[in-house]
Amino acid sequence: MGRxxxxxxxxxxxxxxxxxTLLFFIIVFVPFVTGFIHSFSxxxxxxxxxxxxxxxxxxxxxxxxxxxxxxxxFTLRFAIVQVVLVMVIGVxxxxxxxxxxxxxxALRASFYLPQTIxxxxxxxxxxxxxxxGFPAFGTLFHLDFMQLPWLGTEETAxxxxxxxxxxxNVGYVMVIMTAALMGISRDVLESAEIDGAGTxxxxxxxxxxxxxxxxxxALFWSTANVFKMFExxxxxxxxxxYGSTVSMALxxxxxxxxKNRYGLASAESVIFxxxxxxxxxxxxxxxxxxxxxxx
Amino acid sequence: xxxxxGLCLVCFAAxxxxxxxxxxxxxxxxxxxxxxxxxxxQSKIEIDQALRDVTARYSELHPDxxxxxxxxxxxxxxxxxxxxxxxxxxxxxxxLGGSELDLWQxxxxxxxxxxxxxxxxxxxxxxxxxADGMVYGFPVSVEGYGYVYNKRLxxxxxxxxxxxxxxxxxxxxxxxxxxxxxxxxxxYMDWYQAGMFLVNMGIARxxxxxxxxxxxxxxxxxxxxNEIFEEVANFxxxxxxxxxxxxxxxxxxxxxxLYSESIAMTLxxxxxxxxxxxxxxxxxVGLIPMPISDDVASNDKLYAGVTGYWxxxxxxxxxxxxxxxxxxxxxxxxxRKAMTDQLLFIPAFTSFEANPDKVGAxxxxxxxxxSQGKVYGIYNSMYPAGGAEYFGNAVQxxxxxxxxxxxxxxxxxxxxxxxxx
Numbered sequence: 057m058g059r060x061x062x063x064x065x066x067x068x069x070x071x072x073x074x075x076x077t078l079l080f081f082i083i084v085f086v087p088f089v090t091g092f093i094h095s096f097s098x099x100x101x102x103x104x105x106x107x108x109x110x111x112x113x114x115x116x117x118x119x120x121x122x123x124x125x126x127x128x129x130f131t132l133r134f135a136i137v138q139v140v141l142v143m144v145i146g147v148x149x150x151x152x153x154x155x156x157x158x159x160x161x162a163l164r165a166s167f168y169l170p171q172t173i174x175x176x177x178x179x180x181x182x183x184x185x186x187x188x189g190f191p192a193f194g195t196l197f198h199l200d201f202m203q204l205p206w207l208g209t210e211e212t213a214x215x216x217x218x219x220x221x222x223x224x225n226v227g228y229v230m231v232i233m234t235a236a237l238m239g240i241s242r243d244v245l246e247s248a249e250i251d252g253a254g255t256x257x258x259x260x261x262x263x264x265x266x267x268x269x270x271x272x273x274a275l276f277w278s279t280a281n282v283f284k285m286f287e288x289x290x291x292x293x294x295x296x297x298y299g300s301t302v303s304m305a306l307x308x309x310x311x312x313x314x315k316n317r318y319g320l321a322s323a324e325s326v327i328f329x330x331x332x333x334x335x336x337x338x339x340x341x342x343x344x345x346x347x348x349x350x351x
Numbered sequence: 352x353x354x355x356x357g358l359c360l361v362c363f364a365a366x367x368x369x370x371x372x373x374x375x376x377x378x379x380x381x382x383x384x385x386x387x388x389x390x391x392x393q394s395k396i397e398i399d400q401a402l403r404d405v406t407a408r409y410s411e412l413h414p415d416x417x418x419x420x421x422x423x424x425x426x427x428x429x430x431x432x433x434x435x436x437x438x439x440x441x442x443x444x445x446x447l448g449g450s451e452l453d454l455w456q457x458x459x460x461x462x463x464x465x466x467x468x469x470x471x472x473x474x475x476x477x478x479x480x481x482a483d484g485m486v487y488g489f490p491v492s493v494e495g496y497g498y499v500y501n502k503r504l505x506x507x508x509x510x511x512x513x514x515x516x517x518x519x520x521x522x523x524x525x526x527x528x529x530x531x532x533x534x535x536x537x538x539y540m541d542w543y544q545a546g547m548f549l550v551n552m553g554i555a556r557x558x559x560x561x562x563x564x565x566x567x568x569x570x571x572x573x574x575x576x577n578e579i580f581e582e583v584a585n586f587x588x589x590x591x592x593x594x595x596x597x598x599x600x601x602x603x604x605x606x607x608x609l610y611s612e613s614i615a616m617t618l619x620x621x622x623x624x625x626x627x628x629x630x631x632x633x634x635x636v637g638l639i640p641m642p643i644s645d646d647v648a649s650n651d652k653l654y655a656g657v658t659g660y661w662x663x664x665x666x667x668x669x670x671x672x673x674x675x676x677x678x679x680x681x682x683x684x685x686x687r688k689a690m691t692d693q694l695l696f697i698p699a700f701t702s703f704e705a706n707p708d709k710v711g712a713x714x715x716x717x718x719x720x721x722s723q724g725k726v727y728g729i730y731n732s733m734y735p736a737g738g739a740e741y742f743g744n745a746v747q748x749x750x751x752x753x754x755x756x757x758x759x760x761x762x763x764x765x766x767x768x769x770x771x772x
Contacts, residue, residue: 101432103457121769187540187599208540208598209751296542297598297751298744313429315737315770316454 088329095322101312106319113323122317123299124324127307128331134217134303135282141222142278146229147271151259153230154237164234168227175224179291182220183207186292210300213293217301221288225281229274236270237263265350272343279339283332304328387672390419392434392441394427394659395491397625398694405689409676412685416672442667443676445491445659448478449732452487459487460663460670467681467700474728475657475699477561488660489677492696495638495655495717495726496548496620502635504532504615513639515651517586520642524593527615536614537590538605539597539750542743544618545587547731548654550742550763552641553583555654555727564733568771574763584749584756586643590618591750598751610634621713624695628711638716653720656729657699697721735770742766 095113099106117124153164170178186206194202206212240263248258264271286305289295295302295310302310308328312321391406399422406418421441423430428451434440435458446455462468463486468476475490500513505523508530514520527534538544556579557563566572574580591597600608606623608614610630618641627634642650663673680686687703690696697705697718707715720726731739742763749759 100454102435102454105457183601187601187604191596191599205540205596205598208596294541296540296744296747298542298747298753299740310737310740313426313432314740317736 091322091325094319095326097319097322099318099322100316101318102316109319113320114327116320117324117327122311122320122324123302123307124304124327126299127302127304130301131283131285131304134214134285135279137218138221138225138282139275139278141218142225142229142282143271143275145222146226146274147233147264149226149230150233150237151263154234164230167230170224171227173224175285175287176291178220178224179288182216183292186216207293208297210297213297213301217289217292220292221282221285224288225278229278232270232274232277233267236267240266268343268347268350272340272347275343276336276340280332280336283335304331386415386417387669388417388419389443389669389673389676390421390441391443391661392421392423392431393443393445393491393661394422394424395445395622396422396424397622398422401693401695405693406676408685408689409679413675416676440664440667442664442669442673443661444664446488446662447658447732448488448660449730450734450736451732452479452481454736455662456481456487458665460665460667460674461485462487462489462663462674462677465489465674466678467702470681470700470702472699472701478657478732479660479662488662489681490657490699491659491661492657492694493655493699493717493721494620494622494658494697495653495721495729496618497638497640497653498616499609499619499623499636499713500616500639501609501612501614502637504612508532508615513637515640515642515647516645517589517642517650518645521589533595533608533614534616535590535593536600536605536608536617537594537597538600538602538618539591539594539747540599540601542740542747543602544743545746546739546741546743548618549583549587549746550739551654551729551731552586552643552727553577553580554730556583556643556649560728560730561733564730567767568735574760574767575757577760580760580763581756582643584759586641587746588750588756590641598747606630619713621697621711621717624711624713627713636712638713638720652725652727653717654729655717655721655726658729658732735767738767738770741770 094106096108096110097106098109098112116122149167153160153167157163190202190204190206194200204212206216244262244266245258248262253261284305285303286309289301289303289306290309293301295306304324305328308321308324311317311324389406391402393402399420402422403418403420406420410417427445431441431444440458446452452459463484465486467489468486471486471490472493475493476486479488479490480486504527505513508523508527510523510526514523524534553574554560554563557577563572567574594600605617605619606626609617609619609623610627612631612634616639619638621638627636638653640651640653644650661677663670663677667673680690681698681700681702687698690698691703691706692709695710695714697710697714705714705718707718710718734742745754745759745762745766748754748762749756754762
């Protein structure tokens with residue numbers, strides 16, 4: 057009997073996990089391995105022969121022969137600001153939108169909508185808004201800050217990217233947190249009310265701690281996501297002005313396809329992978345600890 | 352354990368099948384119905400329709416050859432690379448020459464023995480020849496740039512002759528401003544035109560540009576302290592100062608301003624002609640020099656060069672047919688007519704000329720300047736790979752006030768040294 061069950065479950069496993077595993081193997085694992093191999097070569101992406109140059113590419117990255125460290129510093133600053141904003145606004149929206157408001161569903165849909173549009177399209181739409189919309193609005197209402205060259209200076213281009221990318225991602229966090237908040241048992245909230253806890257006290261001492269596992273997921277997702285920012289960056293600022301807003305992913309793309317340094321770009325991708333791995337692990341470890349403290 | 356083994360087997364089977372599938376597809380594309388298919392991929396999106404017409408006509412004359420045409424403008428080289436990596440390489444494709452030739456040479460068919468090679472103008476040959484004199488490409492068209500200006504607005508401001516010196520340019524700008532016309536627009540938001548065309552001005556104006564580039568590569572020349580580059584930098588600062596919010600202007604805004612006749616001048620080339628013809632066919636435009644100093648002889652010049660070559664994939668099964676097609680274009684009466692009257696090229700061949708009635712105002716200005724020898728070259732294909740972007744960034748830093756002129760030249764030098772191989 058035991059044998060029969062095992063046989064069955066093997067076919068089940070193969071049936072349900074096989075296709076996904078196969079796809080993962082072909083489109084993630086194989087390219088990852090070839091990329092890793094290329095990272096030790098000086099391949100330019102075109103010729104058939106490639107010669108191996110050992111750790112030269114990795115050495116170049118850390119001796120500032122490439123802009124990788126610069127893009128890392130930009131991405132890190134960007135990630136911190138963006139993740140904080142996305143989490144705070146996303147949670148706030150979720151909290152507000154679980155209340156019995158009149159247009160609740162419509163509001164939820166409209167906040168989630170940007171998440172469903174691709175980053176490239178968003179970038180082009182917002183490029184138009186920053187270049188033509190803002191100045192027109194600014195002239196009409198005499199608002200100086202709207203007439204700035206929004207995509208033309210370092211600080212405003214950074215802010216512009218933050219605005220659009222926060223707007224794009226806040227909906228996802230909102231959905232996760234709405235699910236979490238709606239899942240809280242009525243009993244707990246009622247007993248809190250009977251004990252005399254106010255709205256804010258209930259929120260910070262009861263609701264959010266209960267939702268900690270969901271916050272972990274949302275935080276993990278936003279962190280990994282912001283580090284991989286690419287399309288929005290490409291379409292909104294193209295990394296400009298003067299390369300000040302090049303994210304890590306865009307920088308790697310440029311090295312591979314604009315500067316023909318495929319080997320160097322592969323080495324950068326490997327380091328990129330390690331950086332995301334380390335940062336998300338630390339963050340997962342910390343929020344898991346928080347979860348345990350609350351449970 | 353068994354599961355793992357099974358999975359591995361399936362995966363390996365799938366992976367080993369993949370190249371077979373790709374190969375199968377490519378083969379069937381080449382030999383459908385006994386015909387040879389030439390896959391032509393190129394980056395001049397504005398000639399897409401005309402090229403389809405021309406190749407269709409060629410297929411009428413040669414029924415055993417048919418064409419697949421693909422025109423892409425954005426990220427053309429990226430898409431080309433992925434096609435080569437994926438086993439879907441085109442038979443004819445387009446490269447820039449110069450340092451792109453070094454990059455692609457191992458993939459290219461040697462075209463030195465083709466009948467049209469001896470007719471190529473020297474400038475066109477330079478860009479696509481190796482040191483040992485082998486020629487690898489077919490020059491598509493001569494292109495050139497300067498200021499594209501609006502003749503109606505110039506007349507409205509009372510400007511009777513086009514500026515040929517820097518002082519005359521300043522005077523014209525003042526007149527335009529007095530008439531309430533925005534004189535200039537520049538795309539300083541993007542690195543593209545700055546890196547490609549503004550920085551090229553400094554290189555093209557050197558007494559011997561090729562020797563200057565060679566010198567930069569072997570370290571005997573430098574941007575730092577180069578007087579011509581200092582003049583160009585000051586010209587860039589002047590151009591920037593006469594634009595309205597130039598840091599917020601990209602290519603789309605620039606062309607929109609030009610086509611809506613809101614600006615009198617902007618950097619542009621004869622490649623704008625097809626889009627002018629469709630956006631505002633009544634607009635009267637012309638191409639004039641961008642003078643950086645007061646010497647007429649050295650400033651009444653446009654910048655011109657061959658900005659693209661058609662090349663043939665060495666491993667293409669259709670390479671003989673592809674060669675025959677290029678030969679037809681450059682040597683037969685009908686092929687030449689197709690190039691000048693349908694594709695509206697300015698041929699980079701000595702054997703035939705552009706048709707001034709067809710090519711439009713910008714191209715006829717350009718070919719007039721070229722025939723009088725009043726052109727500088729375009730050398731951005733000789734930058735080290737990725738150079739244009741860095742040089743464009745340096746121009747952005749200059750105009751944003753992050754760098755002064757000496758700092759700008761040092762930045763160019765640092766980046767050139769960093770990128771050269």
